[in-house]
Amino acid sequence: MNFTQKEIKLAGIITIIGIIIISAVFLIVYIKKTGEEKNKKSIEIMEEIKQKSYNQEKEGEEASKDTKEEDQKTADIKTYNGFLITSNENTIVVKEETSGNEINFFIDEKTKISYNEKTFYKQDFYPGDMMTIQATKNKNNEWVALVIDLQFSASPKMPAPVPKGLIELPSGELKPLGGE
Numbered sequence: 001m002n003f004t005q006k007e008i009k010l011a012g013i014i015t016i017i018g019i020i021i022i023s024a025v026f027l028i029v030y031i032k033k034t035g036e037e038k039n040k041k042s043i044e045i046m047e048e049i050k051q052k053s054y055n056q057e058k059e060g061e062e063a064s065k066d067t068k069e070e071d072q073k074t075a076d077i078k079t080y081n082g083f084l085i086t087s088n089e090n091t092i093v094v095k096e097e098t099s100g101n102e103i104n105f106f107i108d109e110k111t112k113i114s115y116n117e118k119t120f121y122k123q124d125f126y127p128g129d130m131m132t133i134q135a136t137k138n139k140n141n142e143w144v145a146l147v148i149d150l151q152f153s154a155s156p157k158m159p160a161p162v163p164k165g166l167i168e169l170p171s172g173e174l175k176p177l178g179g180e
Contacts, residue, residue: 035081035132035151038117042134042147045112046077076136077146084129084154092125092145094133105135105145115150128154 003011082094085102092105107113113120130152135143169175 031130031152035130038132038149038151041117042079042132042149045147046134077134078136080133080135081151082131082133084125084127084131086127087122087125089122092122092148094131103143105133105143105148106138107145107148111145111148113148113150115153120148120150122148124155126153126155130154 080094080103081097082103083097085093085095087093090107092107094103094105095101096103107122111122113122129150132149132151133145134147135145138144
């Protein structure tokens with residue numbers, strides 16, 4: 001069977017589109033999986049903070065009232081996943097992933113910010129960054145970010161890591177490890 005040049009070009013274009021779709025699926029799976037892993041790490045950090053508070057109570061370093069307030073704060077911690085809309089020196093606005101609501105979070109010197117398990121600085125935030133935020137409400141009923149874990153940087157200065165289980169060929173194509 002002979003194919004025309006037009007049919008060959010069309011088959012090439014369809015192949016490229018297929019590769020792009022497969023790469024996008026791998027990237028989405030990677031982002032979701034690393035988000036879950038980093039979320040677990042953030043929860044472990046919060047459990048550690050809770051345990052320290054409990055230990056301080058047992059050692060008599062804090063008054064009973066202070067410990068109860070700290071336990072209440074820990075119990076009121078919420079986790080949000082979303083995309084950064086805007087940021088400034090003390091606040092970020094994030095579009096929450098599931099509800100689509102825009103939520104304003106205050107950031108202070110106690111807020112722990114990380115990306116790929118390394119310290120990240122709030123001045124490097126970029127609109128579109130995907131993040132997991134653990135926050136609690138302050139006395140004014142405003143959200144204060146305790147932990148911000150950047151899942152994916154939208155900044156062109158910070159390329160996304162190659163998803164686990166894949167290798168990047170010199171051509172830029174992603175290929176499963178051990179695959180053909």
